[in-house]
Amino acid sequence: MSDGQIRIGLIGCGGNMRGHVKTRLNTIPEARVVALADTSEEAIKAMVTANPQTADAPKFADYREMLDKVKMDAVIISTPHKFHCDQIVDSLDHGLHVLTEKPMVCTVAEAKRVIAKRDQTGKIVEVAYQRHFAPAFRFARHYIQSGQLGEVYFMTVYQCQSWWHPSKLGRWRFSKDLSGGGQLN
Numbered sequence: 122m123s124d125g126q127i128r129i130g131l132i133g134c135g136g137n138m139r140g141h142v143k144t145r146l147n148t149i150p151e152a153r154v155v156a157l158a159d160t161s162e163e164a165i166k167a168m169v170t171a172n173p174q175t176a177d178a179p180k181f182a183d184y185r186e187m188l189d190k191v192k193m194d195a196v197i198i199s200t201p202h203k204f205h206c207d208q209i210v211d212s213l214d215h216g217l218h219v220l221t222e223k224p225m226v227c228t229v230a231e232a233k234r235v236i237a238k239r240d241q242t243g244k245i246v247e248v249a250y251q252r253h254f255a256p257a258f259r260f261a262r263h264y265i266q267s268g269q270l271g272e273v274y275f276m277t278v279y280q281c282q283s284w285w286h287p288s289k290l291g292r293w294r295f296s297k298d299l300s301g302g303g304q305l306n
Contacts, residue, residue, distance in 0.1 A: 126153045130193045130217075131175075132184045132208050133200035134159040134168040137222065141199065142172045156191040158184035184208060188215045198222060206231035209246060213238045218245040 129146070131138055134157055146152050154174070158181040159165050169176045181187040188196075188211060195218040198208050206226045212219050213235075225248045226232050239246045252258050265273055 125151055127151050127195060128153055128155040128193045130154075130156040130158065130184075130187055130191060130196045131168070132158050132187075132196050132198045132212075134161070134164040135199065136167075138197070138199040139168050139171045141197070142168070142175070146197075147172070147174070154178050155193055156181065156187045158182070158187040185211060188212060188217070193217055195219065202227050206235060209235050210238045213242045213244050213246070216242065216244065218247075220247045220249055222249050224248070 127149075129152055131142070131154060142154065146154065154172075156179050157165050157168055157175060159168075160182055162182070165180050179187070179191055181190075184196075193215075196208075196212045198205060198212075198219065198221040200208065200222075202224055205221055205224070209219050209221055209225070225246070226235055235246060264270060
């Protein structure tokens with residue numbers, strides 16, 4: 122941190138990250154976006170359009186160049202799942218704290234690699250599990266843990282989410298390679 126500001130680099134500037142910056146990161150006075158990285162020039166332009174305060178941040182097509190060139194305290198990762206492991210480990214190697222979209226990684230071996238690097242560096246790695254903190258989910262968790270429901274033996278949960286609108290969310294989740302094999306929540 123410098124001057125009480127947390128300097129944050131963004132890895133991935135797609136719609137998910139644009140929304141997070143606009144509705145969440147912008148509400149934190151201490152947070153300052155200092156760099157943008159995305160392989161898509163269009164995604165970077167859309168980030169700046171949606172979040173004009175990012176206009177002066179250096180922009181990179183390769184996140185590794187951003188890690189090498191920009192002084193940061195942390196990164197936020199919002200990219201297809203298959204890239205998370207290397208992006209997390211590379212960020213930790215640069216002494217940065219990491220907030221990554223779920224899932225953290227796609228395999229147990231990758232999880233062990235990230236955990237070992239986190240332990241080695243002493244930096245924070247956090248996974249953005251948004252539903253865990255939503256009021257309805259917190260209530261359900263508390264109610265179950267309170268014992269008022271008795272012992273839970275079985276539970277069925279349904280989640281519906283449409284990814285059929287490529288203009289809004291992209292189609293990468295349909296790619297087994299990019300998504301890590303399918304939906305991972």
